[in-house]
Amino acid sequence: MTRWLKLHLGAVFAFLYIPIAVLMVLSFNKAGLPTAWGGFSTEWYGKLLANPKIQSAAWNSLTVAVISTLLATALGTLLALGTERAKPSSLREALLFAPMIIPDIVLAIALLSFFTLIKFTLGLHSIIMAHVVFNIAFVCAVVRARLKSFDWSLVEVSRDLGASAQQTFWRVTLPLILPAVIAGALLAFTLSVDEFIIAYFTAGAGQSSTTLPMQIYAMIRFGVTPEINAMATLIMGFSFLIVLVAQRFNRGIPGS
Amino acid sequence: MNANRSPWLLMAPGLLWLVALMVVPCLLIFSLTIFERGTYGGIDWHIITAENFRRAFDPLYAVILWDSARIAGLATLIALLIGYPAAYAIAKASPRWQTVLLFLAILPFWTNYLIRTYAWIVLLNPAGLINGLLQWLGLTAGPIPLLYNEFAVVLGLVYNYTPFVILAIYSALQRLDPSYAEASRDLGASAATTFWRITLPLTAAGVAAGAVFVFVLSIGNFLTPDLLGGGKVQMVGNLIYDQFLTARDWPFGATLSSLLIGLMMIILFAQALATRRAYGEGR
Numbered sequence: 001m002t003r004w005l006k007l008h009l010g011a012v013f014a015f016l017y018i019p020i021a022v023l024m025v026l027s028f029n030k031a032g033l034p035t036a037w038g039g040f041s042t043e044w045y046g047k048l049l050a051n052p053k054i055q056s057a058a059w060n061s062l063t064v065a066v067i068s069t070l071l072a073t074a075l076g077t078l079l080a081l082g083t084e085r086a087k088p089s090s091l092r093e094a095l096l097f098a099p100m101i102i103p104d105i106v107l108a109i110a111l112l113s114f115f116t117l118i119k120f121t122l123g124l125h126s127i128i129m130a131h132v133v134f135n136i137a138f139v140c141a142v143v144r145a146r147l148k149s150f151d152w153s154l155v156e157v158s159r160d161l162g163a164s165a166q167q168t169f170w171r172v173t174l175p176l177i178l179p180a181v182i183a184g185a186l187l188a189f190t191l192s193v194d195e196f197i198i199a200y201f202t203a204g205a206g207q208s209s210t211t212l213p214m215q216i217y218a219m220i221r222f223g224v225t226p227e228i229n230a231m232a233t234l235i236m237g238f239s240f241l242i243v244l245v246a247q248r249f250n251r252g253i254p255g256s
Numbered sequence: 257m258n259a260n261r262s263p264w265l266l267m268a269p270g271l272l273w274l275v276a277l278m279v280v281p282c283l284l285i286f287s288l289t290i291f292e293r294g295t296y297g298g299i300d301w302h303i304i305t306a307e308n309f310r311r312a313f314d315p316l317y318a319v320i321l322w323d324s325a326r327i328a329g330l331a332t333l334i335a336l337l338i339g340y341p342a343a344y345a346i347a348k349a350s351p352r353w354q355t356v357l358l359f360l361a362i363l364p365f366w367t368n369y370l371i372r373t374y375a376w377i378v379l380l381n382p383a384g385l386i387n388g389l390l391q392w393l394g395l396t397a398g399p400i401p402l403l404y405n406e407f408a409v410v411l412g413l414v415y416n417y418t419p420f421v422i423l424a425i426y427s428a429l430q431r432l433d434p435s436y437a438e439a440s441r442d443l444g445a446s447a448a449t450t451f452w453r454i455t456l457p458l459t460a461a462g463v464a465a466g467a468v469f470v471f472v473l474s475i476g477n478f479l480t481p482d483l484l485g486g487g488k489v490q491m492v493g494n495l496i497y498d499q500f501l502t503a504r505d506w507p508f509g510a511t512l513s514s515l516l517i518g519l520m521m522i523i524l525f526a527q528a529l530a531t532r533r534a535y536g537e538g539r
Contacts, residue, residue: 005345009357012342016364016419019375022385026378075270082266092267095274101469101520102278103476105493106513109500110281113288113510133277136270165262187366194368197478201500213370220374220483224381232371239367247359 020236027229044230053207054231057215064124064199064211065192068131073185075132076139081173083140084147099137107133108201115202122204127211130202131192138191139184146180179249186246190239282517288510299506308511317495321515324491327406327481328474331413335470336463338414339421346422347429358426365419373412373483380408380484404486412480417473421466428462429455461531468527472520492516 027045031038048054083092099107111130115122154176158168174181196213203209212235219228289308294300311317346357364372379385382399390396402408436458440450456463474480478493485491492512499509 002348005341005348008341009345012338012418012422013360015338015415016361019372019379019415020364020367023371023375023378075273078266079270082263086263086267092271095271095279099274099278101472101524102282103473103478103493103516103520105478105496106285106476106516107278107281109496109506109509109513110285111277112500113506114277114281114284117284129277132273136273140270190366194370196370213368216368216370216374220370220377224378224384228374229378232368232374235371236367240363243363243366 023229024233024236027226027233029226029229044226045234048227048230048234051227053210053215054212057210057212060124060209061193061212064127064131065189068128068135068192069185069189071128072132072135072139072188073181076136076184076188077143077177077181079136080140080143080147084144084150085152096137096140099134100141104195104197108198111198112201122202122209124203124209126202126204127199127209130198131195134195134198135188135192139181139188142184142187143177143180146177150176183246183249186242186249190242194235194239285510286514288507289514291507293505293507298504308508311508312511312515317512320490320495321492323489324475324493327409327413327489327491328471328477331410331417331474332467332470334410334414335418335421336467339418339466340425340463342418343422343425343429346426358423361422362419365416369416369479370483372416373479376408376412376415376484377403380411403484404488406485406489408484409481409489409491412484413470413474413477416480417470420469424466424469425459425462428459428465432458461534464527464530468523472523476516476520 028040028042029037030041030043079096083096086092107130111126114120115126120126154172155168158172159165163171194213196211196217199211200214200217203211203214216228216231219225219231288299290304290306292300292303292305292307312321342361346354346361349357377384380402381387382401382403384402386402387396387399390400391398432455436454437450440454441447445453475491476493477491478497481489481491481494482497485494492515496509496512496516499505499512503509
């Protein structure tokens with residue numbers, strides 16, 4: 001029985017990791033074909049990094065991710081602090097849960113319709129505004145998990161000793177929840193860098209606000225190429241790194 | 257500091273953001289459902305109609321809605337069958353290993369969805385690794401169609417969402433008091449009976465949470481049917497996409513979106529109700 005369970009778990013891990021491993025190995029394949037090995041090479045990485053379209057898309061993605069993460073981390077942390085102290089409300093819980101579960105395509109078309117109706121000009125800024133929506137929910141969830149074991153009497157002590165609400169926040173509350181705030185921010189960053197459909201719909205016409213996932217999508221539609229394998233490897237390595245760092249900061253990440 | 261007002265001040269910016277850029281746009285989508293498509297795309301605000309809803313249940317589109325539910329249901333079932341034993345195996349490992357194994361199970365979930373899906377195009381395409389392997393082993397004479405069909409779409413969904421099932425069921429198994437299973441064994445029940453009569457019913461909430469998550473994310477999925485179905489498998493997400501970007505019929509796309517949200521809300525509400533009832537009985 002236990003042996004079968006172990007075998008099953010091994011098979012599940014093979015199922016989860018073989019596709020990723022294959023991509024990584026193929027990205028170093030000189031032949032560029034999935035079925036023949038032409039020797040080890042990093043030429044596809046060179047080609048990829050020299051591509052100006054990739055460069056500008058990567059820059060756009062970074063801009064969107066950094067700004068949406070900063071905004072969502074501030075708003076999400078405040079939201080978590082307020083929620084843990086306010087009276088429980090199932091409406092508010094639903095509002096905080098909805099961005100995590102609503103189909104991307106539905107939020108994408110809803111935002112497109114909304115922006116079009118109010119004649120809002122689309123671009124990188126509208127992608128940022130859209131990404132903050134789901135990022136708030138994730139940051140808030142991570143920080144709330146940490147606040148469940150937070151000792152509120154420390155805040156009371158600080159206040160009783162004459163510190164102002166601001167002083168208490170910066171010198172007592174924030175340092176204590178900082179690991180969760182950083183972990184939430186790192187996850188928000190990863191989610192934003194990876195997000196495709198909502199960005200696709202809220203980017204507006206033209207190439208200027210193409211993000212990396214939009215560029216990858218266009219390349220995938222075109223076919224299997226060694227450059228995509230190289231890009232996939234870089235992005236996966238980057239995501240794994242961020243998750244590992246986030247993991248070190250916090251054990252309360254949803255999903256870890 | 258006013259203890260009653262302060263939480264609302266802290267929550268206000270975040271809640272306002274969610275209301276302005278999620279609730280209002282969704283309400284707009286609900287309201288678009290009763291209008292007609294304008295002659296040149298856009299919306300004709302002059303005519304109020306129920307035509308969009310009638311059209312959504314027209315056999316032409318109803319079959320896509322049904323297919324979406326069927327594909328999502330199949331993916332959910334397979335993900336549960338794969339995920340439960342995996343979660344069980346992790347829960348049986350030593351505490352040190354549990355952390356490592358769970359982390360490994362969840363890790364792929366945090367990488368780029370597009371790339372995880374693309375990986376299967378590399379594996380499944382006619383010149384891909386699996387077809388190459390099958391021919392090399394002499395099992396097939398030529399490439400067999402693995403990509404751009406329902407099989408590929410279900411596989412992609414199972415691949416992407418199994419980690420979450422493992423997580424949900426693992427947390428349920430963690431909360432389970434091992435003395436129940438021990439008592440069952442001490443009283444003479446076999447390992448199988450103990451599992452079916454004790455462990456499985458007591459972790460049903462975790463199974464339900466995992467199942468609802470996979471189903472809801474699958475039924476509204478766009479990328480997996482788009483990339484692995486290759487236009488041959490239509491799900492409601494692709495239909496919504498087409499109505500907004502190709503057919504330019506926003507009211508009909510909005511109607512399909514509203515139906516999707518409605519269905520999801522019914523499922524989530526039913527789950528919340530069932531969980532509450534289960535916990536109520538347990539007390």
